[in-house]
Amino acid sequence: MKKARPEGRLLYAQSGGVTAVINATAAGVIEAARAKGVPVYAAHNGILGALREELIDTSKESKAAIAALRHTPGGAFGSCRYKLKSLDANRAEYERLIDVFRAHDIRWFLYNGGNDSADTALKISQLGKAMNYDIRCIGVPKTVDNDLAVTDCCPGFGSVAKYTAVSTLEASLDVASMADTSTKVFILEVMGRHAGWIAAAAGLAGEGADAPPHIILFPERTFDEAAFLAKVKATVERVGWCTVVASEGLLNAEGQFLAEAGTRDAFGHSQLGGVAPVLAALVKEKLGYKYHWALPDYLQRSARHLASKTDADQAYAVGKAAVDYALAGMNAVMPVIVRSSDAPYRWKIEPAPLSKIANREKKMPASFLTRDGFGITAAARRYLSPLIQGEAPPPYGKNGLPQYATLKNTLVARKLAPFSK
Amino acid sequence: MKKARPEGRLLYAQSGGVTAVINATAAGVIEAARAKGVPVYAAHNGILGALREELIDTSKESKAAIAALRHTPGGAFGSCRYKLKSLDANRAEYERLIDVFRAHDIRWFLYNGGNDSADTALKISQLGKAMNYDIRCIGVPKTVDNDLAVTDCCPGFGSVAKYTAVSTLEASLDVASMADTSTKVFILEVMGRHAGWIAAAAGLAGEGADAPPHIILFPERTFDEAAFLAKVKATVERVGWCTVVASEGLLNAEGQFLAEAGTRDAFGHSQLGGVAPVLAALVKEKLGYKYHWALPDYLQRSARHLASKTDADQAYAVGKAAVDYALAGMNAVMPVIVRSSDAPYRWKIEPAPLSKIANREKKMPASFLTRDGFGITAAARRYLSPLIQGEAPPPYGKNGLPQYATLKNTLVARKLAPFSK
Known part of the structure; x- marks a missing residue:
């Protein structure tokens, strides 16, 4: 039947x-x-x-x-x-x-x-x-x-996490090859206004004190300028260069977004989405190192x-x-x-x-951050690592571009009068 | 024998x-x-x-x-x-x-x-x-x-060109889905201090007036603020949103890098590598549109x-x-x-x-830029398109990361006295 x-x-x-x-x-x-x-x-x-x-x-x-x-x-x-x-x-x-x-x-x-x-x-x-x-x-x-309660993780997070870890690794290989005469400090700014999940994922790029990223700056920890600069300096002196991953939501001791507290544009507006240039200027000013910074913005969540x-x-x-x-x-x-x-x-x-x-809102467990607040723990790796595993590339056309869908998006005929609030 | x-x-x-x-x-x-x-x-x-x-x-x-x-x-x-x-x-x-x-x-x-x-x-x-x-x-x-003479193209360029075209396409799909209530203008800053080859490659992301990128800003053309703003406005009004790709080497009428002319950081230094935030602030100031910008920096050449x-x-x-x-x-x-x-x-x-x-230094032919200077011509597409064709992904490990080589880099014993200039 x-x-x-x-x-x-x-x-x-x-x-x-x-x-x-x-x-x-x-x-x-x-x-x-x-x-x-x-x-x-x-x-x-x-x-x-x-x-x-x-x-x-x-x-x-x-x-x-x-x-x-x-x-x-x-x-x-x-x-x-x-x-x-x-x-x-x-x-x-x-x-x-x-x-x-x-x-x-x-x-x-x-x-x-x-x-x-x-x-x-x-x-x-x-x-x-x-x-x-x-x-x-x-x-x-x-x-x-990745801030939903109950679920182990949120669809969408694993891919931005993979993008962030791979980008951190690739850019670090670049910086490592040139550090003798060029950039010594590279700063990657990642999304995460209120939680450092994406920044934490960058930590999967490497393991051990000398592997990148050497410093992760989380919104969960108030930015400590002196400790940050000391770690940058120690890393450059030991490794020859330093990769920093900073969450856009990094806060200063006054609880302000560092991105807003630092830089103003030509019109006097504070520039949003720019903690990386603030950190870069600080590194240059206090330590004199040549820097580069990247801010992938939408690229990270659409990759x-x-x-x-x-x-x-x-x-x-x-x-x-x-x-x-x-x-x-x-x-x-x-x-x-x-x-x-x-x-x-x-x-x-x-x-x-x-x-x-x-x-x-699901917070990142305190046990996921190292004691100094600049890295991730083994517990964090155990949680994060599976989420970036496996590749699922799109098909590519002969033109070298991914073949993404384009829908017709045909609207259904209306049956009601327009809504006015 | x-x-x-x-x-x-x-x-x-x-x-x-x-x-x-x-x-x-x-x-x-x-x-x-x-x-x-x-x-x-x-x-x-x-x-x-x-x-x-x-x-x-x-x-x-x-x-x-x-x-x-x-x-x-x-x-x-x-x-x-x-x-x-x-x-x-x-x-x-x-x-x-x-x-x-x-x-x-x-x-x-x-x-x-x-x-x-x-x-x-x-x-x-x-x-x-x-x-x-x-x-x-x-x-x-x-x-x-891509600025070497004689050779048709330079190894290294095709990959950054592909990264730029794909990233432009992906970020544009993101912006398109949200434009009704969120970002209307997205600005991607790409490398190219003296020539707009990389910016031009972004043009491969789409074809036709309504496809992204809607505006490319080349170092070969002096920045015309009025024409730029008019085109942003017309694009947002027609398409609903606008993707801009800007070369870091964009110059103003005085021949200065726009990135340096606009923004100063917290210490009063001009911020290098930041034409995107300058353009974004301009769009906000003059047109009132919500914006986002990205600056992939080393990510683009190490991808x-x-x-x-x-x-x-x-x-x-x-x-x-x-x-x-x-x-x-x-x-x-x-x-x-x-x-x-x-x-x-x-x-x-x-x-x-x-x-x-x-x-x-090989310059980009004038015939590669459209008359208004904001796009690429069919001749440019014929030249650029083959360079981004084909994929050659690295092998990935079980950890979800590309398996990149690490060499021993064993130094040979010295035979000479140290060199002092």
Whole structure:
């Protein structure tokens, strides 16, 4: 006997900063839903597309295009930085979402983001009940910041971690070869406003006091100028050169971002995203060493060409699991990654309640930082190393470029009047 | 009848800024020389190692280690920024080199660098004759700047070109997905103090007015603030976002580097290597758009993980050819790349006299830039596209990192007194 096709549609939305593998999650969602015969809409530009009734009909995309999402960086349907206010402050927005869901028979809502998005998904599931509309909400984890609670790690992080470790290694080989007559101190600035997960991953580039990176500067530790300069000097004198990896979120003793405290541009504005030049100027001023610095910015989180296979696989798996959970009738949960072994690395996906994830932030354990605060411990290596393992390169064209997917992104006809807050 | 082994040793030295593939040239040199039974010394830290009599015995390295050089970035024997003065100004340095060569029976000198190094190799070959010492000097091309005369392109350039095009594409996919509520203008700063070859390569990321990069800023064109801002505005209004690639060598109307003219750091120093933040501040100030900028610095020239196969193959081939030329008795020549076809791309190696290369600089043809100066033409694409074709990824270890070679770099016992200039 043929099993009945579940009724209704599934809506998938991407939220917040995109990653090298968030589209792999989209591929997991769409392929799993297609296998079950469930039509998938995607919100254009994240939750804003849901509010504006800008819904993309993914059935217009070919099987090959959806498969190609698995190796395409960025957010294929558009994402946004937009946090819904609390239910009390703006109930109208939540009600609008339910209206849109009802109009398009959306019965499953999959929200792919961080802890804000987990909170939103949780609230929508609650309001659905209050408004007597049957909607299953699943949070799907994504963030390069690796700061979600419960899950062992966050899809997106492993790839930026691999990019950071490889870049640290490669640039250090460059600096090492030239240090006799050229640059002695190289500073790499990495993302991480509030937590040093990405900076910590740079530590995988080498092991031992003489291997790069020689110094990591974490947002978890207040910047100690004297200790920093002393370690730079000692490293240059012993090794001949010094690689520093600095988190953009590094704070001075007054609790200010070092990036903002130091440099002002031609117009007198403080320059954001620039802790590296501040540190470089300090090294030059106090120690006289020639320096170079790099700030890869978006390059690090979009570098699909250097994705971690572990990360890409997990990103796909959480997408697929989210569909399984939704169609099984689960609500207000997130598929999280559970680690059962460090080496060999073993993991599985399990559901966790959104209430345990929403608005929480996972901090880096204090045991991951060395006593002097400039490096990572063996415990950190055990945790981090599996996350950058394996390669999953995109296919390349004859033109030498990765063949990334381009979607049609066909919008569904509107059924409602425009929404005004 | 067995052919007699050529007598004497070959000395190989790396010069100037290193690249993702200069070690592939070293592998070509050493493997070709080993095949002929010729022992190879490598100068430690380039020409300084020759002056200081710091010579590395490459016979101490395993076959596997030399083969691994082919996929290892940086300069495995050390390089330096050190230009010998003119013969008149410091004849003693040249004589010292000949003394060192004589002491170690160096009969072939292969100098792997740019046009300065070609000049040095040429002068040493001349002085050898004057001092009645039989030395064959071969220049071996290397520079990410792609500014050597005669050769169609320079080993090292194709890989940084590929890195730049791929990074431009990937970061643009990121920006495109978020532009509705976040960054609208993304600025990528690339290397190229005097010529815009690397910036031009970014143009391969896309084709057509709406594809990234929307604006390339070349050192060949004086920065026109009004035209730049107008194009940024028009692009954001039409496409929704705008990717800008800026060469570090961008000049203002007064002929100053824009990077130096704009920003000063906390100590009042002008910040070098920072045209991107200057442009970003300008965009914010005049147009009000949210921006991000990236400055990959050494990451771009050491990114062996994303090397162009064409480039890696050519780097190896010039090393091998240099040995063939040297052992065939040629002198004061460089193996150069000759292109016989754009599509399919065909190339071969030929010898060219160093006198035609020394101290010359190849400029980018005016026909490569679009009329408005913000893009590349079809002629530029025909030239550039083959150089980024093909992938040659390094092997990765179980730890997720590329397995780059580490050499023993065993120094040969000194035979001379220390050199003092």
